[in-house]
Amino acid sequence: MKYLSEQEIIKINRYVIHKYSPSEPVGVIHSTALNMIVETPKQNVFGKELYPGVIEKSAFIFKSIIQKHVFIxxxxxxxxxALNMFLNMNGYKLNVDKVEAVSFTVKVxxxxxxxxxxxxxIGTHTEKMI
Known part of the structure; x- marks a missing residue:
């Protein structure tokens, strides 16, 4: 399993700000929350993975970045x-149109x-890459 690093997630944030809203400030508000988001999907509890599969791990990362409000x-x-990148790194691709992606992200x-x-x-909109 491949994981996103804190630096990679920070780079994603810089990219989206510079591309879509360059006048907005860029930066991390909660570095400890970002660290938790990166490390938690790797954790085992009593010998079992806390988040056992790619879907569960990607969902945790996705939800946590949104709800912990890590960035300015x-x-x-x-x-x-980050969800899309994590899935791609692990051999999966997200298959969803922009309208539905935005709608679901706002819903979360x-x-x-x-x-x-x-x-x-996420599982419904994800497929294994060949």
Whole structure:
């Protein structure tokens, strides 16, 4: 399993800010939360992975970046690109149109979706790359 580093997620955030809203400030607000987001998917509890599969790990990263509000700006955009990048790094691709991607990302930010609901949405829109 390949994992995103803190630096890679920070680079994603810088990219989305510079590309889509260059007048917004760039930076990390909660470095400890960012560290937790990077390290938690790797954890084992009593010999079992806390997040056992690619979908579960990617969902945790996606949801956490959005809900922990790690960055000054661009958290939802960063979360979506981090989700996509994590899946790609591990041999999967997200298959969703822009409208649905934006809608679901906003839903994660504004509603109390369960981990299962987020996992299901990501799993439904993900396919193994050949």
């Amino acid at each position: 700006n661009g958290n939802k955009r960063t979360a979506f690109l 930010a504004t509603e109390s979706l369960t981990d299962k609901e987020i996992n299901t949405w």
